[in-house]
Amino acid sequence: xEDEYQINEYQEENTERPKFLLVLCIMTICNAGLTLVNGxxxxxxxxxxxxxxxxxxxxxxxxxxLLIDQELYYWVDVIKKVQIMTEAMYTNFMAYITVxxxxxxxxxxxxxxxxKGKKIGxxxxxxxxxxxxxxSYLFVAPQNVPSVLVIFNVLxxxxxxxxxxxxxxxxx
Numbered sequence: 104x105e106d107e108y109q110i111n112e113y114q115e116e117n118t119e120r121p122k123f124l125l126v127l128c129i130m131t132i133c134n135a136g137l138t139l140v141n142g143x144x145x146x147x148x149x150x151x152x153x154x155x156x157x158x159x160x161x162x163x164x165x166x167x168x169l170l171i172d173q174e175l176y177y178w179v180d181v182i183k184k185v186q187i188m189t190e191a192m193y194t195n196f197m198a199y200i201t202v203x204x205x206x207x208x209x210x211x212x213x214x215x216x217x218x219k220g221k222k223i224g225x226x227x228x229x230x231x232x233x234x235x236x237x238x239s240y241l242f243v244a245p246q247n248v249p250s251v252l253v254i255f256n257v258l259x260x261x262x263x264x265x266x267x268x269x270x271x272x273x274x275x
Contacts, residue, residue, distance in 0.1 A: 135210030232260035
């Protein structure tokens with residue numbers, strides 16, 4: 104009789120969504136949702152004009168000069184690689200935005216599935232994380248992607264995957 108009570112009690116506890124999972128899903132929905140809205144806005148607006156690109160390059164040149172003056176040569180290399188990535192994004196504007204929208208949709212779907220208690224959402228989130236990390240490699244040669252950016256993205260995504268994994272017992 105006590106065993107039945109404990110099993111029923113566990114099932115009742117297990118049906119309530121963990122608050123931590125809710126917080127993680129809200130954060131994922133905000134991030135992926137903002138990226139999706141930005142991508143859709145960019146898709147329907149025009150590619151930046153040559154004047155806007157020239158202004159951005161001018162700002163980057165000023166930043167590079169400041170970094171050189173401060174002898175921060177590692178960051179000069181990082182900024183140059185970011186500039187190369189930005190130029191590749193402008194060159195492949197529609198393809199880059201389309202990939203970004205698809206990756207964002209994957210993140211949104213993953214969070215929604217996890218909110219509904221489906222374990223497939225966790226697996227979709229892992230796929231979303233890999234796509235998030237790898238999407239820049241579709242448009243830029245690997246040697247032109249700053250290592251610090253890759254490390255940050257891997258740590259960020261890995262941290263979220265770890266935090267989501269703490270809630271796997273609730274997902275079915």
